[in-house]
Amino acid sequence: MNDSSMTLYKRRRRRNQAAMVLSCGAAGAGMVALVWILATLVLKGASGVSLAVFTQMTPPPGSSGGLLNAIFGSLIQTLVATLIGTPVGILAGTYMAEYGRNNGLTSVVRFINDVLLSAPSIVVGLFVYEIMVQPMGHFSAWAGCVALSILVLPVVVRTTEDMLLLVPDSLREAASALGAPRWLVIQKVCYRAARAGLITGTLLAIARISGETAPLLFTSLNNQFWSVNMNAPMANLPVVIFQFALSPYEDWQQLAWVGALLITVAVLSLNIIARTLSSPRASDR
């Protein structure tokens, strides 16, 4: 009796230890993956970072050059997409949190928005190809911006609604009791109290789209030359990386690694800034 209960106890302990070791191993594996990817990027990319990367255009195969046109294209398209997507997203989130808090439209929009949040981005590229590239007859930076803004929208809608719902109702009631009309309450009380959250949402959206490749492949395409014409194909970092990494030329592959390093540094910094802004300590202020 005593003997068998001892073996049972031992078995349970051993099983527990095994499970806990596996769980620590899983956490370790996750960290290893992150560190491994980042280390590879730094090892392969850092050696290629030079002034030329930021001052010269993407080179033809076999010669050296930089990424200036791609960096510029990425910045401008991300900027325009954010300018299109963010206001619409904030307005939609405002409706869901302020006007239609429990009505049917809000529940449906919230559900659809959550689905769009993780919908495959390549399908968005197809959609924009159908509605813009095909009717216009050519690829253009505008189409790329529209595709990216469609990806911005759900991120901003989601964070705006969440953040506005965190603003206590007593603040709204207090402002209303002073005679402030609804638009003023929303603008001066709700937006101001939720400001850090709204900025976080926008930053996360920018982080999301600045690395997106799939929706740009057949909207803004690529351009080997300097171009500021929004109505023509425009270079952008992700597509350049895609093209250069899969090429057989050493120079191009090296530039692809540099571009990959630049994008990752930018995206992860945005993520970390957004996180610090929205951490509990920051929102106290």
Next chain:
Amino acid sequence: MRPLLSLSHYNCVQARVSGSVVNNAVTAVAGRTSSTLARNKLLDSLLRISTRSAAIVVLVMLTGVILSLVDGALPALKTFGFSFIHTQSWNPVTEKFGAAAPVYGTIVTSLIAMLIGVPISIGIAIFITELCPPRLKRPISTAIELLAGIPSIIYGIWGLFVLAPLLQKYVQPLLIGAFENVPVLSSLFAGPPYGIGILTASLILSIMVLPFITSITRDVFETVPPMLKESAYGLGCTTWEVVRHVVLPFTKTGVIGGVMLGLGRALGETMAVTFVIGNAHRISHSLLAPGTTISASIANEFTEADGELYTSSLIALGLILFVITFIVLAGARLLLLRMKRAEGH
């Protein structure tokens, strides 16, 4: 009844609301000219209408995506009919297209990614909620979530230049050798070690879904009332027994929701897979052989597709992908919603 504007509220408003609101409000009350009222009324309805239309834009977007895909896919669906889904040939020269190979590749890579990714994600969630010292909780959670921030093209380039050569040189020969004489497994791990292929794509996908499944699993694990866990510990349960018999049954719906969300991500993932899948339009038994997925086919071929039927077939693939992911993601959201409601009661 509490007065609506108690002293503490008033202080709060003073502190938070800028002077201009109070001033405006005071003018509105004191002056009460009909023009101010009318102006405010107009602005109110303007804001209401514009926010409402913005909310409707989200719905329009979804309908637009579906309609445009159906419209674009129509020529292919008309030509091939239902057989489009189960035909394996993909021949731009003879213009015969079938979705079987990409659909197979999409589903197989995602399922293998889930097989590898789900246990690891749940393991990480257990580590964070049950084992991790409080000081490390936030850094480790953040590190895992940063994996979600890395753009998918980075996973692709890393998979092609780092992971694939490693698999080709060490892991795949080992797998081929180990299962050579085992009946079923030998055909799963057959053929020369290419490095790129279905298995490599699945491995990359399994890393990419980690942060999504982990963060949801961790969140639902934290909804388990401490009382339940403490009662189990009080009865003498080990940590594993508490997780297995208290935490997991309590959070089942949420965990399944999180897993389906990860599956939705894996199904639609494009760039990372495009780099390492090999882009071969055929179904092969071996997991080491190159294949293709829906998104990889579209990414690789769309700009080069000439002829209406070719383009249309690719859009039809996009439509199939959208329908599959929509069903999976909608199911995930419904489960998570149910979990949330149950929690509210």
